[in-house]
Amino acid sequence: xxxxxxKARSGNHNLxxxxxxxxxxxxxxxxxxxxxxxxxxxxIAYETIDKHAADPAKxxxxxxxxxxxxREESLTFEQLKKKSNQFANVLKNQGIEKGDxxxxxxxxxxxxxxxxxxxxxxxxxxxxxxxxxxxxxxRDRLEDSEAKMLITTPDLLDRVPQDELPNLEKIILxxxxxxxxxxxxxxxxxxxxxxxxxxxxDLEDGMLLHYTSGSTGKPKGVYHVHNAMIQHYQTxxxxxxxKEDDVYWxxxxxxxxxxxxxxxxAPWLNGVTNVIRxxxxxxxxxxxxxxxxxxxxxxxxxTAFRKLLxxxxxxAKKHDLSSLRHILSVGEPLNPEVITWGLxxxxxxxxxxxxxxxxxxxxxxxxxxxxxRPGSMGKPFPGVEAAIVDNEGNKLPANQMxxxxxxxxWPSMMRAIWxxxxxxxxxxxxxxxxxxxxxxxxxxxxxxxxxxxxDVINTSGERVGPFEVESKLIExxxxxxxxxxxxxxxxxxxxxxxxxxxxxxxxESDELREDIRQFVKKGLSAHAAxxxxxxxxxxxxxxxxxxMRRLLKSWELGLPTxxxxxxxx
Ligand code: ATP
Ligand code: MG
Numbered sequence: 411x412x413x414x415x416x417k418a419r420s421g422n423h424n425l426x427x428x429x430x431x432x433x434x435x436x437x438x439x440x441x442x443x444x445x446x447x448x449x450x451x452x453x454i455a456y457e458t459i460d461k462h463a464a465d466p467a468k469x470x471x472x473x474x475x476x477x478x479x480x481r482e483e484s485l486t487f488e489q490l491k492k493k494s495n496q497f498a499n500v501l502k503n504q505g506i507e508k509g510d511x512x513x514x515x516x517x518x519x520x521x522x523x524x525x526x527x528x529x530x531x532x533x534x535x536x537x538x539x540x541x542x543x544x545x546x547x548x549r550d551r552l553e554d555s556e557a558k559m560l561i562t563t564p565d566l567l568d569r570v571p572q573d574e575l576p577n578l579e580k581i582i583l584x585x586x587x588x589x590x591x592x593x594x595x596x597x598x599x600x601x602x603x604x605x606x607x608x609x610x611x612d613l614e615d616g617m618l619l620h621y622t623s624g625s626t627g628k629p630k631g632v633y634h635v636h637n638a639m640i641q642h643y644q645t646x647x648x649x650x651x652x653k654e655d656d657v658y659w660x661x662x663x664x665x666x667x668x669x670x671x672x673x674x675x676a677p678w679l680n681g682v683t684n685v686i687r688x689x690x691x692x693x694x695x696x697x698x699x700x701x702x703x704x705x706x707x708x709x710x711x712x713t714a715f716r717k718l719l720x721x722x723x724x725x726a727k728k729h730d731l732s733s734l735r736h737i738l739s740v741g742e743p744l745n746p747e748v749i750t751w752g753l754x755x756x757x758x759x760x761x762x763x764x765x766x767x768x769x770x771x772x773x774x775x776x777x778x779x780x781x782x783r784p785g786s787m788g789k790p791f792p793g794v795e796a797a798i799v800d801n802e803g804n805k806l807p808a809n810q811m812x813x814x815x816x817x818x819x820w821p822s823m824m825r826a827i828w829x830x831x832x833x834x835x836x837x838x839x840x841x842x843x844x845x846x847x848x849x850x851x852x853x854x855x856x857x858x859x860x861x862x863x864x865d866v867i868n869t870s871g872e873r874v875g876p877f878e879v880e881s882k883l884i885e886x887x888x889x890x891x892x893x894x895x896x897x898x899x900x901x902x903x904x905x906x907x908x909x910x911x912x913x914x915x916x917x918e919s920d921e922l923r924e925d926i927r928q929f930v931k932k933g934l935s936a937h938a939a940x941x942x943x944x945x946x947x948x949x950x951x952x953x954x955x956x957x958m959r960r961l962l963k964s965w966e967l968g969l970p971t972x973x974x975x976x977x978x979x
Contacts, residue, residue, distance in 0.1 A: 413746050413784040416759050423779040425648035428789065435792035437821055440644045451610035454617055454639045455494065455530035458678040460608070463491035468681055475657075475703060476520050478688030479695070483520050487681075490524065493599075495606035497528025500598040504559065504580055508533030508609055511555045511619060515539040515548060515562040515570065518663065518688045521584050521595065525561050526664065526674065530617055533609030535633075537619040540665025540976075542953050545569045547975035551621050552578060554631055554829055561595070613637040619828060620667045622767045623952045624976035626846070626864055626960060631828030632767045638671070638822035639679060641771040645791060646676030649763060649775045650707055651736050659685040659699065660709040666954045667767040668740055671822070672709055676771075682707075693721035697729035704733040711741040712748060713955035715760065719751045720890050720913055726755045736778060738763055742956050743859045745881040746784035762787050764859065766845060768837065770822030774857050785881065786856040787849075794820050798851050803840025811860055811873060814849040815842035848875065865959045867896030868903050872937050876959060879930060879938050883908060886929045888916040893949045893957045894940065897966055908940035909962050911949055918945045952976045 425431060444457055462468040469488040476483045485493070506512060512529045514536065516522050522538075529536040537555055539548060549571050552560065556577040562570060564586045572578060584595040617636050621629040646652050650672070658677045662668035677684040685703045689695065691714065700708065718726070737752060737760045744762040752760040761776035764787040774796055776788035790796040795817035798806045806812045818841055827834040837843055848860045860866060860875030867874045876894035883892035890913045896904035908926075916922065923943045931939035950961045953976050964971050 413750070416749070416753070416782045416784065418777075418779050418781050419759075421778070423777070424651050424653070425777055426779055428777055428780045428792075431648075432790070432792045437640060437793045440640045440793075440821075443643060444639070449610070450612075452613055452636050452639075453531065453533075453608050453610055454636045454675065455527045456608055457639055457643075458675060459487055459494060459527060460491050462487040462678070462681050471681075472683045473678060474520060474523055475683060475685045476518075476688065477685065477699060477703065478518075481519075481688065485520060490527070492604040493520075493524035494527035494531060495604050496599050496602040497525050498531040498606045498608075499602040500582070500593075500595075501528060501532050501534065501559070502606075503598070503602075504582075504593065506532050506534050506559060508611065509616060510534045510559070511537055511557040512559045512561070513537040513539060513552060513555070513557040514664075515541070515543070515560060515566055516584060517541045517563065518686055519584075520686075522664065523674070523686070525584075526670075531606060531608050533611050533615065535616045535619055538664045538670065539621075540663055540953055541566065542979075543569065543665075543975065545571055549574065550975065551629075551631070555619055611636055614825070616825075618670060620670070620767050623666065623954045623956055624973055625952055625956050625958055626862060628973040629976060630767075630830070630833060632667075632824045633826040633828050634770050634822070635825050638770045639675060641820060641822035642671055642675035643679040644793075645772045645775070646672070646680045646682075649761070649772050649777060649791070650676060650680075650709065650738065651778050652677060652680040652682045652707060654681065656682045656706045657685060657704050657733070658682050658707045658709075659687070659703070659705040661687070661696075661711065661714060662709075662741075662954070667770070668709070668711075668954075671771050672740075691717065693718050693725045694728070697726060697731065700731050700734060701729045706733050707736045707738075708734060709738045709740065711955050712739055712744050713742065713951065715739065715748045715752065716745070716884070716891060718755075719748060723755060731756060734758060737761065738776075740765065740772075741954060743787070743877040743881070744785075745884055747881060747885045749782075749784045764788070764847075764857070768824045769816070769820070769843075769845075770824060771820075773816055773820065783852075783856050786852075786858050788857065789855050790816075790857075796851075796857065797842070798849060799839070799842055799844065801839075803842050803844075808853045809850055811848055811850045811866075811875075813863070814845045814847045814857070814859075815839075816845065817841060818843055862959075865895070867894070867906055869896065869899075869906055869937055870902045874906065874938050878934065879906060879908065879940065880957075882930045882934050882938075883910060883926065883940075885933070886926050888912055888922060889926065891949045891957075893959055893962050895959050895963045895966065897942070897963075905941040906938065907942040907944070907966065909944050909946050909949060911946055951978045953978050
């Protein structure tokens with residue numbers, strides 16, 4: 411779809427002049443916002459919560475609003491400071507020290523957030539695991555990280571193979587019965603002091619271990635340090651556009667990097683009220699959360715937007731969504747069709763942001779004050795140099811597809827792949843961090859995502875990114891979701907095969923398939939039109955909501971499926 415640029419709306423944006431800021435900004439300026447500038451020692455948990463609790467004007471402000479079908483609770487900055495202090499004391503009493511890995515395997519709850527912050531206050535490294543992981547996934551991650559302690563809930567306990575994890579010394583159970591094999595969260599918290607002497611650390615000390623989504627292979631343990639807060643703070647200010655009175659909601663689970671960088675750090679570093687929703691996705695519940703909590707800034711993902719789009723406009727109309735002023739997206743390319751829908755449903759632009767677990771924070775973004783080109787992931791954040799490079803790390807000219815790369819040295823960059831220095835080294839060529847995504851940059855500096863390198867299709871000598879074809883497919887009235895792969899073909903190298911799911915009210919037929927094929931042919935090009943279209947009930951996705959093209963491909967070719975620990979049921 412060749413959509414016209416969508417003009418920026420004038421207003422009071424934190425970042426008013428992108429070009430000028432991009433040309434002048436240095437990361438050192440951001441550092442001045444933090445307490446460490448005097449001591450050289452830091453702790454991200456202090457900056458996130460305690461700093462606001464120490465401010466008489468802020469301490470009684472709601473930091474966390476938890477809302478789920480069976481529980482509503484709210485904690486002020488002061489209360490969250492105390493609870494996380496208590497948990498830090500619990501850990502200290504159990505022998506946890508700086509640098510130890512302490513993992514969390516639990517549902518989103520106020521206890522999760524207090525525990526997570528408590529871990530950081532001791533100087534230990536937090537490892538959040540997504541609640542839906544099964545035994546193999548839990549074992550792999552606890553084994554690889556050599557986690558010393560785990561915090562979990564009774565209903566998840568049977569997925570923790572305790573006897574096979576020699577490094578795992580203790581398990582803290584939240585909400586369990588008395589059981590001498592485990593430490594009771596409630597009992598320990600009751601006896602723990604609300605005062606805690608924070609472990610001050612260096613900017614380069616570890617704070618977080620996140621395993622990637624597993625879209626392309628076995629998940630990697632990505633190691634982050636306290637220094638990342640500089641970028642969490644600054645992107646929260648300029649991209650999320652957070653202001654004092656905002657109510658912010660990030661829909662990602664803290665088991666994925668978006669759920670920590672932008673579900674914990676960015677909002678609280680900016681002192682903003684943070685809404686956490688428990689429970690499963692449903693369009694009515696999600697719209698209900700926006701309406702009831704008066705959410706003003708909303709960060710979500712294309713997979714959720716596509717589901718809301720499929721649920722129809724009537725569903726949206728039932729709810730008062732007028733509190734919203736800024737919407738953002740991450741995780742997968744944002745289809746132009748979704749942006750068009752967003753303009754209708756919310757009268758707002760949906761701002762795409764591009765980054766990865768490895769990068770720790772946003773790198774290429776759309777900003778409230780900058781004109782947006784639908785389908786483009788935007789422009790680099792100030793302080794970030796992005797380019798398209800060839801396989802030797804040489805810059806390519808405008809409009810040429812190649813490796814999306816970032817010049818080394820942004821604050822939130824991972825510092826290691828846990829237990830795998832070779833893998834870490836392999837990301838870098840010639841001073842560039844090479845992302846594994848392919849893209850091009852237009853003459854005006856906008857970046858356009860084409861696909862993961864592994865996913866790019868070579869058909870009759872043409873390189874086709876699956877994203878473009880998928881975006882076209884879902885513009886067709888019958889198509890709900892689409893995953894596109896290249897299928898080996900003796901004549902053409904590869905042919906394009908599309909897997910689609912249908913919207914309600916449509917059923918499979920040869921006419922429909924042909925109609926869809928013609929639709930892509932007319933809208934994109936003949937060579938991009940799928941030669942094969944297979945209709946499925948669901949498209950395989952990671953638990954973080956990303957289409958797993960590698961699985962579609964291995965099923966299609968009858969190859970081994972590889973690591974499926976993050977596959978959604
Ligand atoms: P794995 O590395 O284990 O295969 P993953 O790459 O999906 O999994 P994440 O770090 O969660 O794990 O996701 C980062 C990737 O998600 C990016 O490399 C990119 O392919 C995709 N992505 C994220 N945001 C966007 C976006 N705005 N547009 C296009 N792609 C995006
Ligand atoms: Mg990746």
